[in-house]
Each structure stands twice: as C-alpha cells, then as structure tokens.
Amino acid sequence: ETGVTQSPTHLIKTRGQQVTLRCSSQSGHNTVSWYQQALGQGPQFIFQYYREEENGRGNFPPRFSGLQFPNYSSELNVNALELDDSALYLCASSPGQFTDTQYFGPGTRLTVL
C-alpha cells in the first residue's frame, strides 16, 4: 500500500503567476482534503473532494480551486498568486467521506516572490 505523495517538493513563483500542485492519494481512498500551513501556524482547511465533487470549503477565495480525478489523484490550483500564499500545502486522503483519520502527504513548499 503506497502512502500519500505530493509534487513538487518545492516551488518558487512570482506574484501574479498561477500554480498547480499535485497529490496522489493513498490506495483506495476516495476523499482528499487540501490544507495551507503558514510558517509557525497550524494547517488551515482549504477544501475537500469526495468522488470528484467538492464536499466543503474553508475560508479561501475562489482563486483557490481544485480537481479530483477518477484515479483519486487531485490538484490544487492557485491563480493570481500573492505574497501571503507562501506556505506549505498539504493534501490528506481518507478512505471514506466520514472517516475521521486523515493520512497526510509530505507537502509542497510554495514560495511567492
């Protein structure tokens, strides 16, 4: 059984650009959540997908969008990058829509200059 993987590990972008981060869920997991973690803070919930449909969203603007694919891989897209978007982006998968424990990937460190 493979764990949750994310790519790339690190990324540097400039303000105004767009970025796509990728996540491969743990085998058999149909729910994926994305989190943003600023330095020194706890992770903040961005949104969750269940069977390719958005299942809930945190307090993030529409320029944060996502996709989940039939093979349960997923993407986080951020448009019009701002300096404050610099953070560690974590995805987490779980085997069901109402399964409490989540399994996290190692994260993508995004730096916006």
Added chain:
Amino acid sequence: SQQGEEDPQALSIQEGENATMNCSYKTSINNLQWYRQNSGRGLVHLILIRSNEREKHSGRLRVTLDTSKKSSSLLITASRAADTASYFCATVFNQAGTALIFGKGTTLSVSS
C-alpha cells in the same frame, strides 16, 4: 479561524522526562485527534478520542478529554529525542465531511 489552541506553544525537556501538552477548543465535537509534524513536513496521526471517552492510551501516549471544559491533554511518557516535533490537536469541521480544524501546535524539543 483556529478551533483548537494548544498550550504551551513550546516545551523543552530532557530525554526520559514526560511531556504534557494541552488543547482547548470552542464548539462541541464528535472526536478530537492529535497529530505530529516533524520539521515542517507532513502530519502523522497519533490518536483519536471520541466525545464519549475520557481517556485513551496508545504506547507511550495518553490522551484525556474533558468535554465539560472543552479541553484535551496529550501526555508522552519517557520522552525520546525522536519525539522532537510539533504536536497539533484537531477537531472535525462538520460542514465539510471530515475536514480538520487545527490549533497552532506545541513545539516539543527533547534533548539527550
């Protein structure tokens, strides 16, 4: 906004000592979870305690939950250098399946 708040923010102890960190939360919960994060990387699930449980053990970990005070504590006994990490409590954001709401974390440093 943060649901849980951990206390203390930072904790430094010697190997072999016990480490206790606390979490307070704001709304009613179905369960509370604790996660560990090493060096700003991914989080690892440690333990889940349900709202009808008062105490739970897993290896060197002991978690308590007091729903009347909306608080939980995580005790790590006989700490090791490898326990050095940030520890977060998390509750479920009920409006979004099982999305987790995290506190700011406690940074534990265990020196040998």
